[in-house]
Amino acid sequence: MHRDRYRFSNHVTGAVAVAVVCGTALALTAVPASAQGSFVPPSLERAVLAANDGWASANGGTTGGSAADRSHVHTVTTWAELRTALAAAAATSPAPSIIRVKGTLDALSDGAGNELACTDYAAEGYSFDKYLADYDPAVWGYENEVSGEQEDLRAASAKRQAAQITAFVPSNTTIVGVGRSARILGGSLQVKNVDNVIVRNLTFEDAFDCFPQWDPTDGVGGAWNSEYDNMVVYGSTHVWVDHNTFTDGRRPDSEQPLHFGQLYQQHDGELDIVRGADLVTASWNVFADHDKTLMIGNSDSAGASDRGKLNVTLHHNQFKNIIERAPRVRFGKVDTYNNHYVVPKAGFAYSLGIGIESQLVAEKNAFTVPTGVSAAAILKKWKDAPVTTAGNYVNGKYVDLLAVHNAEIPEETLRPDAGWTPALRTKVNDPRSVPYLVTALAGAGKVC
8 A cells, every 4th residue: 555545644653554454443543563464353243342432431331232142133225124123123122233234225215115205294284385375484473483284284294204214223232334335314313212332334314304394583583493313312321433424415405495584404413412311432433514413412401411421522533514513512521532624615603612511622633724714713602611622733733722712702702621631532643644544534434
């Protein structure tokens, strides 16, 4: 392999060459120099999270379905088969299960594989044209949330869609893509109120809402609000999300129309971690071409359930052309290191959102920022909370993100020192090498 294939700098040494050949982050952290030539990674579906690899390694670690016997290993090629396999795993829980995904699983298809459209879920009497006419601000105004027949029918239609495109993951389960092209299209993977889950090597594309709700009271001019994250971790513990790609893909927001002067938003989050979820590690993923990307903690009023939880590690992820929430944090101790942020040329809001009682540590990340976007915008203050920023680089140069933010946006002055020091880390790379490492190794299809 030519040493300049990925333009690695002198800061990338040791096991990195093995990682490029193998395509796995495991080699970066687990291979002594003396053993690199003979290293063979474990079977992908049998892999467990390494010791000290982020919050998901705490309190017993995360093993998913790695110990599953043959009767609990399922290979699925359709969305219907995936949901059947998940139901079978749930029925035999707590026995561990492995689900291997091959090819594209289209959530908008029936059990026979026939393609479904949004109109297939519409409740009788629902009309989008009638919805627009009834709730046009010129008629309805902006003071009250929408209600009435068409809103009730929209909600009923949305309920039908949810029954089709959501899939629930039980405890002690590994879901893994086979090969380089495993994909979940239009579906929403729900990791809800369970423990010990691993999701790896999958592309999650275009979990979209056929029936967004108009809320005239949301913001100055109202907003369209949608459901369905590509993946949500809800009230769950010990979750490892690794080497996946999250994208709007075939249906980017930029191609959606405006209604009532606002973007007709059909996407929610790419990955959300909410409702008392805890001990999560998200590593070597690609989050691409999205608006509200990754939310940790969904409400300022959820302190009773979220306080002391929402402890999450994000490392070696790529956030490419992301408008905001990479992540936005409430309550949790969140460790964000060695990620690469490729900031879009237009529409950028912020990368790191500091919310109520959050304790975000952002260290040794790399930011690629276009001309005209200030590094001050990388941080966003939602509520007063301390934040630690150290060793971060913007366009290849060290920048004190906190100092720049406070100097240029004094009305959003942030306090230093998140009040804790992350200990659950494996290898921490020089941030100058992070863009090359993450480009080469992050995302689906790049892990053995």
